Every structure is written in C-alpha cells, then in structure tokens.
Amino acid sequence: MNGDIIAINFPFIVVALLLALGFYTIGFKRNLIKVVIGVEILEGAVNLFLIALGYVKGGYAPIYTLAPKKAVGNMVLPTPQALTLTSIVIGVAVSALMLAFAVNIYRHYGTLDVTKIRRLRG
Amino acid sequence: MMEHLPALMIAVPLFGAFTTPLLKKRYSLASMWAIIITAATLGLSLLLVQEVLSKGIIVYVFGAKNPSLVLPSGYRVPVRIIFEIDAIGAFMALSATLMSFIGALYSYSHVRMESGLEKYYALLLLLEVGILGMVLTGDLFNLFVFLEIAGIAGSALVGFRNYRGEASEAGIKYLIVSAVASLMVLFSIGLLYGQYGNLNIAYLSTQIHFDTVDMIALGLLFVSFAMKCGSVPMHYWVPDAYTEVPAGINPTLLVATYASLYALFRVSFSLFGAITWNMARVGWIMSILGVLTMFIGVTMALVQKDVKRLMSYHAISQTGYMLLGVGVGLTVLNDPAKLSAFGRTAMAGGIFHIINHIIYKSLLLMTAGALFYVTGTRNLNEMGGLARRMPYTTIAFIVGAAAISGIPPFNGFASKFLIYETSYQLNPLLAVIAMVTSVLTLASFVKVFASAFLGPPLEKYNEVREVPKPMVAAMIILAVLCILFGLFPNVVLKNLIYPAVDALLKLAQYQSWGGLA
Numbered sequence: 001m002n003g004d005i006i007a008i009n010f011p012f013i014v015v016a017l018l019l020a021l022g023f024y025t026i027g028f029k030r031n032l033i034k035v036v037i038g039v040e041i042l043e044g045a046v047n048l049f050l051i052a053l054g055y056v057k058g059g060y061a062p063i064y065t066l067a068p069k070k071a072v073g074n075m076v077l078p079t080p081q082a083l084t085l086t087s088i089v090i091g092v093a094v095s096a097l098m099l100a101f102a103v104n105i106y107r108h109y110g111t112l113d114v115t116k117i118r119r120l121r122g
Numbered sequence: 123m124m125e126h127l128p129a130l131m132i133a134v135p136l137f138g139a140f141t142t143p144l145l146k147k148r149y150s151l152a153s154m155w156a157i158i159i160t161a162a163t164l165g166l167s168l169l170l171v172q173e174v175l176s177k178g179i180i181v182y183v184f185g186a187k188n189p190s191l192v193l194p195s196g197y198r199v200p201v202r203i204i205f206e207i208d209a210i211g212a213f214m215a216l217s218a219t220l221m222s223f224i225g226a227l228y229s230y231s232h233v234r235m236e237s238g239l240e241k242y243y244a245l246l247l248l249l250e251v252g253i254l255g256m257v258l259t260g261d262l263f264n265l266f267v268f269l270e271i272a273g274i275a276g277s278a279l280v281g282f283r284n285y286r287g288e289a290s291e292a293g294i295k296y297l298i299v300s301a302v303a304s305l306m307v308l309f310s311i312g313l314l315y316g317q318y319g320n321l322n323i324a325y326l327s328t329q330i331h332f333d334t335v336d337m338i339a340l341g342l343l344f345v346s347f348a349m350k351c352g353s354v355p356m357h358y359w360v361p362d363a364y365t366e367v368p369a370g371i372n373p374t375l376l377v378a379t380y381a382s383l384y385a386l387f388r389v390s391f392s393l394f395g396a397i398t399w400n401m402a403r404v405g406w407i408m409s410i411l412g413v414l415t416m417f418i419g420v421t422m423a424l425v426q427k428d429v430k431r432l433m434s435y436h437a438i439s440q441t442g443y444m445l446l447g448v449g450v451g452l453t454v455l456n457d458p459a460k461l462s463a464f465g466r467t468a469m470a471g472g473i474f475h476i477i478n479h480i481i482y483k484s485l486l487l488m489t490a491g492a493l494f495y496v497t498g499t500r501n502l503n504e505m506g507g508l509a510r511r512m513p514y515t516t517i518a519f520i521v522g523a524a525a526i527s528g529i530p531p532f533n534g535f536a537s538k539f540l541i542y543e544t545s546y547q548l549n550p551l552l553a554v555i556a557m558v559t560s561v562l563t564l565a566s567f568v569k570v571f572a573s574a575f576l577g578p579p580l581e582k583y584n585e586v587r588e589v590p591k592p593m594v595a596a597m598i599i600l601a602v603l604c605i606l607f608g609l610f611p612n613v614v615l616k617n618l619i620y621p622a623v624d625a626l627l628k629l630a631q632y633q634s635w636g637g638l639a
C-alpha cells in the first residue's frame with residue numbers, strides 16, 4: 001500500500017524537484033544561457049504537472065476512429081493534453097526570443113555573465 | 123454584426139497583425155495600415171462599451187450557441203472557449219484600443235528612420251490582441267494564452283532597437299519576468315483544474331470551497347500578476363522596459379501592465395469572490411503593497427537624470443495609487459456598511475486612476491520621446507531652453523505634469539482626491555503617505571521642466587524645430603483628454619467607472635450567465 005502511494009505521487013514529486021531546480025537555476029546561475037535553460041526547466045515542470053493531472057487509469061484517448069469496444073464510455077476529456085500542447089508551442093516562441101536576445105547581448109557586451117550585463121541601473 | 127462584436131475585437135487587430143508584414147517594401151503604407159486597423163478597433167470597442175452598458179454582460183461562445191455540454195448522465199459543464207464581457211472588461215478594452223491608436227499615430231513619425239518597421243507594427247497589433255484577449259475572456263486558460271501573447275510581443279518591442287545592447291538587456295529582463303509569471307499562472311490553473319475539472323472563471327467561482335490547494339493557487343496567481351503589473355518587490359523590470367521601448371509603444375505597454383492589474387482584480391473579486399474566508403487580509407496586503415510601491419517609486423524617481431527613466435519610476439509610483447484604492451475596497455468587501463460608506467468610492471478612485479494614469483503618463487512619455495527625437499539624448503543635464511523651440515510639446519508636458527501631480531482641474535486630481543478621501547477613513551496613515559508622494563511627484567516634475575524647457579537657449583539646439591505633425595496630434599489629443607476628464611469627472615465616473623466597479627462587486631451577476639444553472 002505504502003509503495004502504491006509513492007508510485008501514484010511519483011510524477012508530482014518530480015514536478016516539485018524540477019520546480020525547485022528551475023528556480024535555483026534562474027536565481028543563482030551567472031551565465032545567461034543557463035538562466036534561459038532554467039526557464040525551460042520550469043516550463044517542463046509545469047507541462048509534466050498538467051500531463052500527470054490528466055492521467056486517468058483505464059481511460060482511453062478520445063479518438064473515435066477504430067476505437068476498441070472497451071473504450072466506449074471510458075474516454076477522457078482531453079483538456080489537460082490540449083493545454084500542454086498550447087503551452088509547448090508558446091514555450092518554443094519564448095525560448096527562441098530569449099536566445100535571440102542572448103545572442104544580441106553577447107554581440108554588444110562581449111559577455112554572457114549576468115553580473116556584468118548591468119548598463120541599465122539606478 | 124453586433125452579436126459577433128467580441129470576436130471581431132480580436133479578429134480585426136489579428137488580421138491587421140498578419141497582413142502588415144506584407145507591406146515590407148513601403149513602410150509608410152504599413153504605418154497607415156496600422157493606424158487604420160487601430161482606428162477600426164477603437165470604433166468597435168466604443169460600440170462594445172455601449173452594448174455592455176445598455177444590455178449588461180455579454181457572453182460570447184466560440185463555435186456554438188450554448189456554452190454548456192450536457193453528458194448523457196445529465197452532468198452539465200461549460201467546456202467551450204467563452205468570452206464574458208462586463209463593464210470593467212469593456213472599460214479596459216476601450217483604454218487598450220484608444221492607446222494603441224494613439225501609439226500608432228505617434229509612431230508614424232517617431233520611428234520613421236528605423237528599419238524593420240513592418241515587424242514593429244505587426245508586434246504593436248499583436249500586443250493589442252493580447253491585451254484585448256486578457257480583458258475580454260471568461261476562461262482561465264485563455265487568460266494565460268493572451269498573457270503570453272502580450273508578454274512575447276511586448277518584450278520583442280522593448281528590444282526593438284537591436285543596435286543598442288541596452289534594449290536587448292531590458293527585453294530579456296522583461297521576457298524572463300513575464301515567462302516565469304505566466305508559467306506560475308499556468309501552474310495554478312492546473313491546480314484549479316485538478317480540483318474542479320473546469321476552466322471557466324464564473325463556473326469555478328461558484329464551485330470554489332477554498333482548501334489548502336486553492337489557497338496556494340490564489341497565492342501564486344496574486345504574486346504572478348503583482349509581478350507583471352510592477353508592484354514593489356518585483357518592480358525592477360519596469361524602468362528598464364519603459365525606458366528602452368520606442369515612445370510610440372509606451373501607451374500600449376502601459377495598458378499591457380494594467381491588463382495584469384485587471385487580472386489581479388478579477389482573481390480577487392470574481393474567482394475567489396465567493397469564499398467565506400475574509401478577503402480583508404488580501405485587501406490589506408494589496409493596500410500596503412500599494413503604499414510601498416508609490417513611495418519607493420517616487421523616491422527612486424527623484425534622483426534620476428534620464429528623462430524617460432524618471433517618468434518610468436513615476437509609473438511604478440502611480441500603480442501604487444491604483445493598488446491602494448482597490449485594496450481599500452477589497453478590505454471592506456465583507457462589510458456592507460463600510461463598503462457603501464467609502465469602499466465603493468475607493469474602488470472607483472482606483473479604477474478611475476487607471477485610465478487617468480494611462481492618459482497622462484503616455485502623454486509624458488511621448489513628450490520625453492519628442493525630446494529624444496529632436497535632441498538625440500535622454501540626459502536632462504544636456505538639455506535646456508527648449509520651450510521656445512517646441513511650444514506644443516511644452517504645453518503638452520505642462521498639462522501632463524500638472525495632471526500627474528494632482529493639481530486641479532486636471533484628471534489626476536479627480537481620481538487622487540477620491541483615493542485620499544477614502545483611504546483616510548480606513549487608516550489616516552495611508553492617506554498621508556499618498557499625499558506626500560504626490561508632493562514629491564510635483565517636485566521631480568518641476569525639476570524636469572526647469573532643466574529641459576527653461577533656461578537660456580543652448581547653441582547646439584539652434585536648429586531644433588517642433589516635432590512632426592502626427593506626433594503633435596497624438597500629444598494634443600491626450601492633453602485635451604486630460605483636461606476634459608479633469609473638468610467633467612462626474613460624467614466619466616457615472617458612465618464608465620461606477621458600472622465597472624459594480625461589475626467587480628456584483629459577483630452574482632457575473633456568475634449568472636445563460637446556459638448553466
């Protein structure tokens with residue numbers, strides 16, 4: 001029984017670990033590329049969370065063509081999966097833009113160290 | 123056409139955003155096109171406001187007549203994409219479209235010399251789409267999607283002048299803040315979906331019973347939206363972003379910030395409005411954050427030498443007034459006597475201050491853009507004696523500065539007076555800090571006026587002329603609005619602001635749309 005609880009909650013434990021790792025990376029890493037990776041880790045954590053929420057034991061994907069007999073009445077409402085797909089697409093746009101900014105910053109400042117990229121202050 | 127108004131509000135600027143890049147070779151055509159599209163959207167939003175005020179809440183369902191899904195077992199849930207527009211959503215939509223139009227008009231001359239203008243206008247229209255979607259939607263996930271659209275378009279515009287490294291620095295700062303904030307919003311949406319199996323705000327608010335998980339969701343939503351509206355512990359991105367963005371985008375970017383403020387109000391009043399837990403605590407947090415925000419913002423502004431940066435710190439400080447006004451209202455939400463005595467007026471002050479601040483701060487940032495346009499510098503110490511050379515800009519600056527300092531008869535006074543009066547009744551200290559902030563604001567704008575416009579004419583600015591006509595027109599429109607809103611505050615309050623406040627306060631009305639009992 002005890003093992004079951006761990007197995008069921010395993011995805012959520014991973015989500016918590018990834019969230020902590022992501023925030024740590026954003027907060028404490030000095031390389032701008034690593035900060036971008038930190039944002040990506042956070043995004044992975046949130047996507048995993050949504051997918052893990054949407055898992056129904058014994059449920060079937062709601063694809064009506066060639067659905068097996070057992071699937072009738074057992075199909076899941078695919079909202080979390082749809083949310084995750086949208087979030088992945090948005091995430092690609094965000095990371096592309098962040099990396100473009102990082103390239104441009106490297107061109108002008110000659111460094112990716114976030115403690116040295118500080119011309120705007122005060 | 124009238125019944126499809128909510129869809130058109132999104133479709134028209136989106137169509138504009140995707141057709142603008144086709145006009146790559148002729149950028150004056152692209153800017154004319156953007157002006158036409160934003161003007162059309164402004165017309166649509168005026169129609170929308172009229173519809174909402176005369177007929178009440180509009181519920182628009184995409185792809186069906188009825189929002190609900192009935193399962194064979196009789197289980198009814200709303201599943202489709204739903205726009206639910208009440209008076210405050212319509213009010214925010216009106217401000218967004220007005221400011222996009224002003225911004226497009228101003229940009230016509232202001233960014234003429236830059237390259238890649240078709241992308242600039244496409245992003246401006248996308249930013250408008252993002253804001254409009256955020257304020258019109260009735261669905262939490264939709265809110266997240268449009269929040270991201272506004273965040274991406276906004277940060278791309280902040281980094282628009284990519285030949286300046288500082289612009290990219292400000293852009294990535296804004297993008298990281300908005301990406302983290304929206305991911306946390308998505309996480310709390312996931313929490314709420316796991317709890318109640320739905321994403322519709324009105325439906326969720328009837329279901330919520332506020333256990334620990336909901337409390338975490340409320341906390342995450344509150345922090346993320348406070349981060350994106352530039353409240354104090356997370357305000358560091360605001361001055362960078364507002365300083366580096368081209369002045370024509372400033373009005374729209376301001377509204378994008380306040381769309382997050384709107385989302386914060388929507389979460390506190392509608393989504394979690396029905397819970398029995400006393401919202402007074404959240405209200406006090408909001409008020410104290412507001413007071414801190416206004417004071418820290420203004421003290422940072424006093425020491426600035428860069429004219430746009432100085433004004434950006436004032437933008438932070440003014441956000442504090444809105445948080446204070448609405449926070450006072452939220453504190454007394456569960457106390458009907460106090461709510462009718464001063465809570466409703468406090469919220470009216472806060473919400474009135476949103477539109478007033480958008481108008482005069484856009485005006486001020488545009489005059490700063492005009493100074494940059496003619497002098498090529500933003501450093502106040504290098505300017506001087508420009509009043510004779512640029513009479514219209516000077517007049518616009520005086521109107522804006524008087525409005526932000528709360529001098530009657532300009533619009534800033536009307537809303538600040540409501541906030542002073544009501545926050546005094548909650549706790550006199552709040553009102554005292556608000557007034558001190560206002561005095562400090564006046565001091566720092568006197569400094570700008572003296573160093574940029576007054577003084578002996580400098581030799582290097584002998585060739586300076588008044589800025590081109592579209593820029594002057596955009597500034598004059600806003601200056602006239604400043605004076606009109608200040609002279610006739612009762613008309614605006616009665617027709618726009620109080621309906622918006624009541625829309626926030628009357629939760630039952632928000633929940634009771636058709637299709638779902």
